[in-house]
Amino acid sequence: MEDMKMATKSILSIIIIAALLVAGWLYLVKGYISMKIRHAVPPQLTYNARIPGIKDVRVIIDPIRLIKRENTYDIMYKSALSKPKFSNPEINALSISGGGANGAYGAGILCGWTKAGDRPVFDVVTGVSTGALIAPAAFAGTSYDSLIKDIYTNISDADIMKQNFIDFLLEGRPSILDTQPLRNVLKKAVSKKLIDEIAREHVKGRRLYIATTNLDARRGVIWDMGAIATVGTPESIELFRDVMIASASIPVAFPPVMIKVEADGRIYEEMHVDGSVATQSFGSGIIMGSDEAKTKKVNFYLIKNGKFADAPEQVPLKIWDIAGAAFSTLMTWQSYGDIFRSHMLAKYENMNLYFTFIPQEFNEPRKGEFDLDYMRKLFYRGFRTAQSGGYWTRDTENSAEEVIAPGK
Amino acid sequence: MVKVLRKSPIWILAVVFMALALSGCATVRHPVPFDMVGKTQVDDMAEIRIMLGTNNSELQKSALRSILEESKGDYPVDSDGKKVYPMLCISGGSANGAYGAGLLKGWSKEGTRPKFKVVTGVSTGAITSPMAFLGKDYDDLAEQLYTSMSTKDVMTMKGPIRALLGDSLASNKPLAKQLEKYITPDILVKIAEEHKKGRRLYVGTAYLDAQRLVIWDMGAIAVRGDIGLFRKVILASAAIPMMFPPVILHVEGNGSAYDEMHVDGGTITQVFTLYGVLKGQEDVAKGMGIDHSSIKGRVYIIRNGYVEPGYKVVKDDLASIAGQMFDTMINTQGIGDTYRIYAQMQKRGNDYNLAYIPGDFRPEKKQEFDPAQMRKLFDRGYQDAVKGYNWYKSPPGLEKASEDALR
Numbered sequence: 001m002e003d004m005k006m007a008t009k010s011i012l013s014i015i016i017i018a019a020l021l022v023a024g025w026l027y028l029v030k031g032y033i034s035m036k037i038r039h040a041v042p043p044q045l046t047y048n049a050r051i052p053g054i055k056d057v058r059v060i061i062d063p064i065r066l067i068k069r070e071n072t073y074d075i076m077y078k079s080a081l082s083k084p085k086f087s088n089p090e091i092n093a094l095s096i097s098g099g100g101a102n103g104a105y106g107a108g109i110l111c112g113w114t115k116a117g118d119r120p121v122f123d124v125v126t127g128v129s130t131g132a133l134i135a136p137a138a139f140a141g142t143s144y145d146s147l148i149k150d151i152y153t154n155i156s157d158a159d160i161m162k163q164n165f166i167d168f169l170l171e172g173r174p175s176i177l178d179t180q181p182l183r184n185v186l187k188k189a190v191s192k193k194l195i196d197e198i199a200r201e202h203v204k205g206r207r208l209y210i211a212t213t214n215l216d217a218r219r220g221v222i223w224d225m226g227a228i229a230t231v232g233t234p235e236s237i238e239l240f241r242d243v244m245i246a247s248a249s250i251p252v253a254f255p256p257v258m259i260k261v262e263a264d265g266r267i268y269e270e271m272h273v274d275g276s277v278a279t280q281s282f283g284s285g286i287i288m289g290s291d292e293a294k295t296k297k298v299n300f301y302l303i304k305n306g307k308f309a310d311a312p313e314q315v316p317l318k319i320w321d322i323a324g325a326a327f328s329t330l331m332t333w334q335s336y337g338d339i340f341r342s343h344m345l346a347k348y349e350n351m352n353l354y355f356t357f358i359p360q361e362f363n364e365p366r367k368g369e370f371d372l373d374y375m376r377k378l379f380y381r382g383f384r385t386a387q388s389g390g391y392w393t394r395d396t397e398n399s400a401e402e403v404i405a406p407g408k
Numbered sequence: 409m410v411k412v413l414r415k416s417p418i419w420i421l422a423v424v425f426m427a428l429a430l431s432g433c434a435t436v437r438h439p440v441p442f443d444m445v446g447k448t449q450v451d452d453m454a455e456i457r458i459m460l461g462t463n464n465s466e467l468q469k470s471a472l473r474s475i476l477e478e479s480k481g482d483y484p485v486d487s488d489g490k491k492v493y494p495m496l497c498i499s500g501g502s503a504n505g506a507y508g509a510g511l512l513k514g515w516s517k518e519g520t521r522p523k524f525k526v527v528t529g530v531s532t533g534a535i536t537s538p539m540a541f542l543g544k545d546y547d548d549l550a551e552q553l554y555t556s557m558s559t560k561d562v563m564t565m566k567g568p569i570r571a572l573l574g575d576s577l578a579s580n581k582p583l584a585k586q587l588e589k590y591i592t593p594d595i596l597v598k599i600a601e602e603h604k605k606g607r608r609l610y611v612g613t614a615y616l617d618a619q620r621l622v623i624w625d626m627g628a629i630a631v632r633g634d635i636g637l638f639r640k641v642i643l644a645s646a647a648i649p650m651m652f653p654p655v656i657l658h659v660e661g662n663g664s665a666y667d668e669m670h671v672d673g674g675t676i677t678q679v680f681t682l683y684g685v686l687k688g689q690e691d692v693a694k695g696m697g698i699d700h701s702s703i704k705g706r707v708y709i710i711r712n713g714y715v716e717p718g719y720k721v722v723k724d725d726l727a728s729i730a731g732q733m734f735d736t737m738i739n740t741q742g743i744g745d746t747y748r749i750y751a752q753m754q755k756r757g758n759d760y761n762l763a764y765i766p767g768d769f770r771p772e773k774k775q776e777f778d779p780a781q782m783r784k785l786f787d788r789g790y791q792d793a794v795k796g797y798n799w800y801k802s803p804p805g806l807e808k809a810s811e812d813a814l815r
Contacts, residue, residue, distance in 0.1 A: 337744015
């Protein structure tokens with residue numbers, strides 16, 4: 001009798017699970033259960049799309065243009081955005097890369113740098129993905145260090161990741177996780193006060209840029225966050241946070257951020273995801289196009305929130321594990337190429353490139369994506385390194401090459 | 409990301425599902441232990457491969473030895489008195505591989521295509537590379553391969569349950585069959601002959617457990633006569649993760665048997681040169697009597713892809729988003745690769761030449777592998793090369809900057 005009950009139960013479970021799997025398949029792979037209709041920007045209007053009610057605050061950047069200084073500069077300032085004013089004797093720029101929870105390293109570096117006492121006021125700050133979460137506070141100045149520290153030492157999986165398979169299927173959500181928790185975190189962290197501060201600095205000529213990926217266009221979009229901050233309306237504040245969230249929204253894991261735009265008098269929606277899909281770091285091209293850069297010394301600080309390569313780890317013979325491993329491998333080696341790109345440009349443009357990355361020997365165990373313990377250790381690792389100086393390498397090329405050996 | 413996916417409900421469901429013993433065939437892996445990574449061998453053949461980042465391997469010595477194995481006058485001498493080694497590096501790019509195949513044929517026709525000292529290939533480039541290595545006699549075979557294939561000749565989609573519980577969305581058995589047809593024992597013998605004459609053919613796969621590139625000396629495998637492994641390596645190099653099953657290779661280390669998961673080399677780099685293999689081998693070379701100052705490389709990179717991405721509206725579902733994401737990442741990764749190689753070639757004093765598909769030429773395709781579209785790509789590659797290919801001398805975006813600032 002008990003056996004019968006058990007068997008019926010198992011068979012029922014099998015049927016239910018099989019049905020769920022098939023539904024999942026139809027939804028995920030075939031896209032049959034698509035509940036939302038997209039109002040995507042027609043291809044020919046891609047470059048004309050504007051944020052309704054706000055003047056030009058962004059530019060779409062082709063991969064080539066992103067690295068070609070003339071074009072970056074031309075596109076950004078002659079057609080759309082207002083140029084930065086480099087009023088200091090030297091030009092200092094900071095670029096913070098993507099890297100998820102590994103952003104704790106960059107956060108630690110910045111806070112330790114303040115402690116060391118020689119952190120400059122950056123003329124330009126750029127951020128991608130996790131770097132986009134740090135960039136606004138890094139731009140606003142050392143008085144916001146506690147905010148950066150807080151984000152990376154008091155946040156955990158529970159604060160960032162909420163998943164609900166039923167919602168996922170029923171609502172037709174195109175991702176596994178929900179961004180609402182991150183939204184709540186940012187609502188607190190990115191206060192009106194911080195945005196006002198950024199607006200004031202923008203008016204003085206300093207610039208804060210964040211990159212997202214316009215997935216339809218398969219191109220990066222650079223947002224002038226200071227210009228958005230100066231608008232000062234509730235909508236602009238929401239846009240400010242939306243851009244940060246979009247920049248950090250790893251596709252598949254998090255839903256894309258739909259941004260309402262206007263083109264040719266009609267309203268459309270653009271699909272924006274993690275900026276690191278298009279590029280892991282950016283900014284040198286923006287500075288090098290300016291006239292001031294021709295006469296002033298340029299220091300470009302690049303924080304890579306990651307190692308060059310992760311330690312080996314077994315990949316189970318399952319499609320999701322393979323997908324995850326492939327994604328992280330692709331990210332690792334894409335950023336390797338990005339580093340070489342920065343290196344070559346710096347070399348040709350006579351720019352001082354300073355570069356820091358998580359040391360290969362940092363091998364703290366990590367439970368879950370946003371493991372608080374791991375992030376705290378990483379934060380303090382960055383903090384201590386920066387406090388004691390000597391964390392920047394100038395020899396980008398060799399440091400990139402030396403660390404690819406396994407076990408290092 | 410790995411962790412995110414592992415925590416995903418689908419994965420949990422999959423586990424429950426398996427626990428219910430519906431699929432009784434879960435493969436147990438015997439991965440290489442951390443401290444053995446990079447030190448394993450396939451069938452006692454130490455000379456056939458190297459994991460990038462490791463050192464002092466037989467493969468490295470063999471790469472250097474190739475210089476001693478060649479005959480006098482095999483390679484031209486430049487005006488500066490240095491012997492020039494033409495090297496061809498063919499990138500990944502699936503169906504876009506037709507462009508590179510066409511380019512090679514056009515180049516033969518034009519008449520200046522050199523005998524390559526070294527040919528490397530990744531993914532679709534790995535499929536082209538044996539034919540490119542053997543020279544213009546094989547141009548027609550490449551043309552036939554790249555203009556007659558359709559999706560069904562490459563893959564068959566799996567059913568939903570098999571896909572979600574398995575290791576891939578599709579099976580690449582049809583592609584394996586194609587490789588069996590085209591990589592004949594005769595081709596293997598010819599490659600082995602060329603290998604003995606001091607030429608080298610390399611293919612790259614991504615060793616996914618270790619996230620590292622493994623470079624295979626295909627000539628050495630040919631010398632061993634292991635046609636099964638030869639085909640398997642090419643299949644692995646073109647095994648797009650998620651889409652196709654990974655290739656599990658049985659290896660041995662310190663007397664124990666392990667396995668390694670290998671996938672599309674493009675997961676790590678779209679294209680590679682011998683820089684990583686020969687780095688740090690200067691003293692070994694000297695010991696063998698090789699004078700580095702009297703030779704130089706002339707590297708030709710065929711990027712089977714676009715630099716400027718195309719516009720495509722993404723459907724609001726997971727698979728479309730994931731697909732577009734990978735496309736976008738591979739696009740920037742491919743650009744980064746051309747920069748990496750450029751920096752390395754400059755350091756070595758080598759000549760740099762780059763080809764990629766012109767951005768204004770985007771023939772439409774009706775399926776993943778569309779013979780009509782691939783024919784157009786092939787013909788365009790042929791046309792671009794037959795009147796003398798206009799190679800880019802620096803990576804995309806650097807052209808102007810480098811001219812201004814180089815000297």
